[in-house]
Amino acid sequence: MNRKTLVLPAVAGLLTPILAACGGSDDGGKSDDAITVGTTDQFVATSDAPAPLDPAFAYDVGSWNILRQTQQTLMTQPKGEGQPVPEAAESCAFTDSGNERYVCKLRDGLKFSNGDEITAADVKYSIERVLHINADTGVAALLNTIDTVETQGARDIVFHLKTADATFPFKLSTPPSSIVDPKLYPKDSLRKGFNVDGSGPYTFKGTIAGDSMSAATFTKNPSYKGSVTLSNQKVVLRSYKTADQMGVAIDKGDIDVMTRNMSPAQIQKLDAGSDKNAAIVDMPGMEIRYLAFNTDAPTVKSKAVRQAMAQLINRDEIISKVYGTQAAPLYSLVPASLTGHSNSFFNKYGPPSADKARDLLTRAGITTPVKLTLHYTTDHYGSATKQEFEILQQQLNGSGLFDVTIQGAPWAKFRPAELKGEYDAFGMGWFPDFPDADNFLAPFLDKDNVLKSPYTNTSVQRTWIPESRREADRLDAAKTLTEIQDAVAEDVPLIPLWQGKQYVAARDDITGISYALNSTSTLQLWELGRGVSS
Known part of the structure; x- marks a missing residue:
């Protein structure tokens, strides 16, 4: 199958499904009329995260795609x-x-x-x-x-x-x-479990086993009034533990579409046209990956330690060995495609240099090698994350300045531990809430940030973020946004690593896949239909 590359047009509606699907049944599995979509997103309710689908609690791309x-x-x-x-x-x-x-x-x-x-x-x-x-x-x-x-x-x-x-x-x-029904969503507490009700394009039913949801069935909501036109009657979103399992499912015809997260190897195979069962679409994305720090933790409290890490990391090596053409180096929290982006980290640190990193630590009186653990999630951002962190470990330890160990944990354990400040240094990804530079800065740097980071920069919080938000024309905010990015490069509460493309793969009879994801990684399941392949 040939790969399809999409550059999103400025005007909506240029690529549309050819035929809509017909009505569906009520079961949560594969049926002749329901379009079945695979994902590696995991949906788990725990004591730390008891309400994964409550809009007052949910803050990850998988849960948001349900909502x-x-x-x-x-x-x-x-x-x-x-x-x-x-x-x-x-x-x-x-x-x-x-x-x-x-x-x-x-x-x-x-x-x-x-x-x-x-x-x-x-x-x-x-x-x-x-x-x-x-x-x-x-x-x-x-x-x-x-x-x-x-x-x-x-x-x-x-x-x-x-x-x-x-x-x-x-x-x-x-x-x-989201607009919720006061009868179903208590004012003072979260709605626990996997129940979701609303007025959106679809109604929802989860397939639940214990504390996990393995599938979500979306059925066309006859009461819906809004801007969306549905190209199907029913979609089943099925969760797989690994990308390999999801790949087997699409080859067997158990699912019609694969979304996040496919492995780099799967993407390369589909990209080469060597899979006769599915075609792939790649499109611009704003997903970023970064390292974050608990700046109060003894191992990384010194700014010099964090700066030395920023001086050593070789983004090109990570991408060439792990992601290939699927990612690009990132030298700011703001992706290169957005107004206001600045290469602040490259401007400050230049190419990787062990000599410059050693000088930073020496001038700060830091004893080397610096011992610390880098934590990563094993299941939330795809199977390649472990390999990425192995390379980071090799780069830091290879300088002789660090003694780094790496440790992985599933997202259900990783995220609560990070929020409680249990990790000194950890890897995270960000799928934007909306496509504006503000959403790559304020969530990490403002008061009540999403990482619960103790890092505070009063100029960023009290002056530059408010100033940037006054500008309706975002070009006019570029100077202030650059000042924020420069402050991050100086203080290093986070280190940006790379930004990635996004991919959808589908079998021949599925239409609308070019719009199944938007630039913020939002699933738009209503775009999918059955018909003649486009």
């Missing part, structure tokens, strides 16, 4: 990228020159899937609930510029912001802004 199919937000990111457009809202806009008052009007006749009408009061309840619960995942920080939410009648909502925030329309397109 985006089933719950509506006032705004949504359009099919062809660009600025967000109304979804549950009929209209939304800033009504002042300072970007501090944002007004939305709901579509007429909106209903939850159970038939209950949706009003402005439900929107207010949903937003205030997320802020009130303030879960330790940090997801509420996306809405932290909201001061008060006001309703005017049954359909009008007014957001009064604490400070100007030109990115606010994007934030209203993210799952923490």
Whole structure:
């Protein structure tokens, strides 16, 4: 099969499914009419993460991809990228020159899937609930510029912001802004387990065994009113432990589509056209990988230690040995494709140099070799993560300046341990909430950041982030955004490593795969259909 390469057009609708699927059955497995999609995302409820699908708690790409199919937000990111457009809202806009008052009007006749009408009061309840619960995942920080939410009648909502925030329309397109039914989602507590209800394009049913969900069945919601047009009646999202298992499933015809995370080897095989059962689409993506530090931990508390690591890491070697053409070196938290990107780490450190790293440690009086452990998740970002960390270990230890061990853990254990500050240095990935440079900086550097990092830079938090958000034209924010990136390169609370493409593979009779993922790795299952391959 030939590979298909997609460059997303500025105008939506240029690539559309040819034929829609017909109606579906109610079981959670493969059927003749349901389109079955494979993923390696794992869905587990634990004591540390008891409500993986509650929009007041969920803050990972897998959970968000469940919520985006089933719950509506006032705004949504359009099919062809660009600025967000109304979804549950009929209209939304800033009504002042300072970007501090944002007004939305709901579509007429909106209903939850159970038939209950949706009003402005439900929107207010949903937003205030997320802020009130303030879960330790940090997801509420996306809405932290909201001061008060006001309703005017049954359909009008007014957001009064604490400070100007030109990115606010994007934030209203993210799952923490989902509209939930007050009857089903308690105001003061999380909705535990795997139940999801809303007013989105699909209704939801999970296949549950113990504390895990192995599959999610999405069935067309007849009550849905919004901007999305469905090309199918039913989609089953099936979770696999490994990319290899998922690959076997598509070869056997047990699934129709593969999404994240395929292994580099699988992508190379599909890219070469040597798989007769599936074709692959690659498209621009904004996924990044980075190292993060608990800057209060004794091993990495000295800025010189973190700077020395930044001076030693060879991104080109990691990519050539592990990811090939599937990734590119990243020298800032902000991907190269976004307005405001600056190569701050390369500008400061240049090519890898053991001599420069040694000088940094010597001047700071640091005894070498520095002993520390790099932690990584074994199952959340794909099977290649271990190999990546083995190379990082070799690079750091090969300098003679570090004595690094590496340790992996499944995401269900890794993420809670990271949030509790149990790791001094650890690897993370980021799939953006929305396509703006702010979303690659504020979540890690602002107050109540998603990593629970103790790192604080008052200029970043009090001056540069607020200043950048005042600029509706993001080109005008570039200078301030560069100052933030330069501060990260100087203080090194994180080290950016690489940014990647994203891939979808599908069997011949599946249409719409070019839009199955958008640039923020959001699954758009409604785009998939059955018909003649395009």
